[in-house]
Amino acid sequence: MNLLSIGANHRTAPIDIRERLYFSEKELERAYEVLLNKYGFKEAVIVSTCNRTEIYTVTNPFTMRYGDLLNFIKEQKNASDFVKPEYFYRQFASGAANHLFSVASGIDSMIVGDIQILAQIKDAYYYAEQKKTTGFLMNRVFNTAFRVGKRARNETEIGEGAVSISYAAVELASKIFADLSKKRALLIGAGETGELTAKHLKNKGIGELRITNRTRQRSQELADRIGGRVVEFENFIGELKQCDIVISSISSDEHILKAPMLQGIMKQRGSEPLFIIDIGVPRNIDPACNKYESVFLHDIDSLKHIIDRNLEKRKAEIPIIEKIIREELVELFKWYNSLKLNPTISDLRQMFEFIRQAEVEKHINRFNKDDRELLDLVTKRIVNKLLHTPMTTLRTSNGDPQEDTLSHISTIRKLFGLERKD
Amino acid sequence: MNTTVDVLNILLPLLYGGLLFLYGRSFFKTASRADRLKTAALAVTVIIHLIYLLLRTILFNHPPITTPFEIMTVIAFCIAAAYLFIEGISKVHGTGLFVLIPAFFFQIISTLLISDLGEVPEILRSNLLGFHVTSALLGYAAIAVGAMYGLLYLMLYHDIKSNHFSVIYKRLPNLEILESMSFRSTLFGFICLSIAIGVGLLWLPIAFGEIFYSDPKLIGSLFIWILYAVGLVSKRVAGWHGRKIAVLHVSAFIIAIFSITIVNFFFRSFHQFY
Numbered sequence: 224m225n226l227l228s229i230g231a232n233h234r235t236a237p238i239d240i241r242e243r244l245y246f247s248e249k250e251l252e253r254a255y256e257v258l259l260n261k262y263g264f265k266e267a268v269i270v271s272t273c274n275r276t277e278i279y280t281v282t283n284p285f286t287m288r289y290g291d292l293l294n295f296i297k298e299q300k301n302a303s304d305f306v307k308p309e310y311f312y313r314q315f316a317s318g319a320a321n322h323l324f325s326v327a328s329g330i331d332s333m334i335v336g337d338i339q340i341l342a343q344i345k346d347a348y349y350y351a352e353q354k355k356t357t358g359f360l361m362n363r364v365f366n367t368a369f370r371v372g373k374r375a376r377n378e379t380e381i382g383e384g385a386v387s388i389s390y391a392a393v394e395l396a397s398k399i400f401a402d403l404s405k406k407r408a409l410l411i412g413a414g415e416t417g418e419l420t421a422k423h424l425k426n427k428g429i430g431e432l433r434i435t436n437r438t439r440q441r442s443q444e445l446a447d448r449i450g451g452r453v454v455e456f457e458n459f460i461g462e463l464k465q466c467d468i469v470i471s472s473i474s475s476d477e478h479i480l481k482a483p484m485l486q487g488i489m490k491q492r493g494s495e496p497l498f499i500i501d502i503g504v505p506r507n508i509d510p511a512c513n514k515y516e517s518v519f520l521h522d523i524d525s526l527k528h529i530i531d532r533n534l535e536k537r538k539a540e541i542p543i544i545e546k547i548i549r550e551e552l553v554e555l556f557k558w559y560n561s562l563k564l565n566p567t568i569s570d571l572r573q574m575f576e577f578i579r580q581a582e583v584e585k586h587i588n589r590f591n592k593d594d595r596e597l598l599d600l601v602t603k604r605i606v607n608k609l610l611h612t613p614m615t616t617l618r619t620s621n622g623d624p625q626e627d628t629l630s631h632i633s634t635i636r637k638l639f640g641l642e643r644k645d
Numbered sequence: 646m647n648t649t650v651d652v653l654n655i656l657l658p659l660l661y662g663g664l665l666f667l668y669g670r671s672f673f674k675t676a677s678r679a680d681r682l683k684t685a686a687l688a689v690t691v692i693i694h695l696i697y698l699l700l701r702t703i704l705f706n707h708p709p710i711t712t713p714f715e716i717m718t719v720i721a722f723c724i725a726a727a728y729l730f731i732e733g734i735s736k737v738h739g740t741g742l743f744v745l746i747p748a749f750f751f752q753i754i755s756t757l758l759i760s761d762l763g764e765v766p767e768i769l770r771s772n773l774l775g776f777h778v779t780s781a782l783l784g785y786a787a788i789a790v791g792a793m794y795g796l797l798y799l800m801l802y803h804d805i806k807s808n809h810f811s812v813i814y815k816r817l818p819n820l821e822i823l824e825s826m827s828f829r830s831t832l833f834g835f836i837c838l839s840i841a842i843g844v845g846l847l848w849l850p851i852a853f854g855e856i857f858y859s860d861p862k863l864i865g866s867l868f869i870w871i872l873y874a875v876g877l878v879s880k881r882v883a884g885w886h887g888r889k890i891a892v893l894h895v896s897a898f899i900i901a902i903f904s905i906t907i908v909n910f911f912f913r914s915f916h917q918f919y
Contacts, residue, residue: 384815398805398814401821494886496820513806516888525808532810 224559226364228319229292229311230270230277233333236310244300246271248350254299255354262291266361268351272343274333275326279319281360289313317552320364324548327368328375329382336381336537341372359630360559367555374547379540384533389419391526391533392500393427396468399498399519407431408468410451411459411479413441416502417472422449424468433466435459437473463488469499471507482511489515502526561641562632564617570641571613575606650704653697658756660690661721661749668741672816683741687729694722710778718755723786724748727830731790735826737818744793773848781841785901787834788873792898794827798891824887827894828880835873842870865908869901 231244246269258267266281282288297303314322325331332340348365351357376382385391400406408429410421413436432451436442442453454462494517501508501522513520579602590598667686670679701709709715728744797817804814876893879885
């Protein structure tokens with residue numbers, strides 16, 4: 224298989240290099256033109272995200288052109304001065320396919336099980352397809368990669384569990400409350416993690432979001448950005464009577480909520496649960512607040528604990544995914560190896576001959592004994608004539624299949640059901 | 646028919662054991678084949694159990710309520726059927742392992758010790774008594790399921806409160822759903838027990854003429870009923886929620902089982918017909 228790939232990711236290159244290697248959509252348009260017209264690659268897909276830039280191409284096995292691909296990157300990204308060869312990994316044939324499948328399944332991501340990478344690969348492939356830089360081999364390889372990604376998510380727990388502070392907080396809220404659309408949340412502070420958590424709650428359909436901050440203007444800006452109602456910071460204790468979820472990420476040297484302050488509120492709330500997420504450092508909420516039966520107080524450490532456990536579980540799924548990748552690689556290469564000329568010609572002949580013989584046997588008694596030999600002869604001639612043109616077209620490659628011939632073989636095997644024989 | 650009943654009697658604990666295996670595997674490992682098979686396996690088990698109870702009723706010419714071990718198999722059936730119903734309406738599939746454990750043990754004990762009562766007293770053939778016993782068994786099965794959900798609530802509550810995010814945290818539905826399932830099961834159980842007590846009180850003078858209101862089992866049953874009535878009223882009037890109500894469901898069930906055991910073993914009662 225003439226698949227060649229080169230790339231740099233979070234394991235091989237530092238972030239400033241990865242940033243400089245990133246291809247924007249505008250840059251991609253020109254990059255594909257150069258790859259095809261100047262460097263002469265027939266098929267190519269460029270996958271470029273914040274953590275990796277990879278190029279997959281189909282090339283001649285006798286002239287593997289890693290140097291061309293490296294030069295292409297240097298040229299496109301004006302990177303001659305900072306790109307070092309050791310930043311890049313190079314793969315060929317099964318190595319390249321194996322790497323692509325690992326990326327699609329999420330096991331090669333910086334955060335194992337990252338769910339976005341599969342969508343990013345799909346986007347990259349569809350863009351290349353639109354630019355007509357993908358052929359039958361690249362199509363098959365990438366479609367297999369999508370299947371690997373799908374199987375990894377359906378058959379394992381690689382994407383399960385939150386792996387960011389904001390998601391862990393929302394996951395925890397979903398373990399306490401059945402229906403977030405009937406709940407109110409209060410965001411205290413306008414920090415980045417607090418804002419992200421509030422956004423995730425919004426996406427999960429939280430009933431109402433109230434926002435407060437020492438500076439009202441910042442609360443208002445945040446409320447305009449993500450939607451919500453601003454409440455005065457001085458009154459936030461009173462808001463706790465009505466809110467079910469509190470996210471606190473304010474910068475404060477002392478606790479803004481102490482246990483005695485919560486006592487009266489909890490009496491008024493009865494047994495209604497109050498979930499408090501304290502993501503401030505130093506902590507905003509007095510840890511003693513957790514003593515109340517209906518208060519669930521979690522700080523950044525407990526959320527990190529959830530993330531660590533989830534990451535451990537995701538890593539434990541890697542061997543199962545590697546098995547899925549091996550299975551798909553075997554299928555891919557079985558298909559690829561079936562694209563050989565002589566076995567295809569032989570299979571096609573056998574199939575036609577089988578049909579001819581079956582039909583002759585079925586109707587032979589309707590012919591006189593003298594005509595039976597003639598029937599055999601005539602049907603053989605019909606079959607030979609039907610097969611003549613396809614056989615001639617296939618044989619023109621003279622045993623050294625080019626991409627077009629491989630494509631013809633693939634189509635014939637598919638149309639006549641010869642793939643099932645594999 | 647005798648052989649079929651015997652075979653089913655041996656088969657049932659194996660089926661319940663298989664169910665525990667499937668629900669256990671699905672609880673500890675998602676995306677497994679057990680995930681897809683477990684509900685169908687539960688439905689098949691419930692149907693086979695129902696056939697067993699019907700065949701037994703036809704073979705011995707009385708409903709299977711004449712000995713404690715017949716009652717145990719009926720309780721196992723009620724728990725499994727109630728859980729199948731709950732799983733169907735709630736679409737919550739993660740709690741079967743826990744709810745089916747008591748059904749499994751009830752069935753094992755029943756299978757090992759069940760035998761037919763040679764002479765069935767005429768009193769046990771009354772329709773009113775059949776209704777009374779069926780309601781009582783359904784009631785006890787439902788409060789057992791309610792207590793089990795209460796226990797699951799407490800386990801998850803403890804996990805969340807103490808930052809101990811175990812497999813319980815990962816697999817169980819959220820606290821509000823567990824609380825609601827516990828409450829609904831208990832409420833259903835309470836209604837069944839109320840019917841059982843009502844019908845029992847109606848049937849007593851008809852069956853015995855002389856009424857034993859001081860009978861220990863009668864007092865025990867009324868005590869359990871009052872306990873649940875107080876719990877349900879507190880939820881409504883005092884607005885009790887969450888952990889308090891879960892503790893109440895679990896402790897009420899323990900007290901109920903304890904009082905039934907005490908009454909059965911240490912007091913003589915007109916309730917003993919075998």
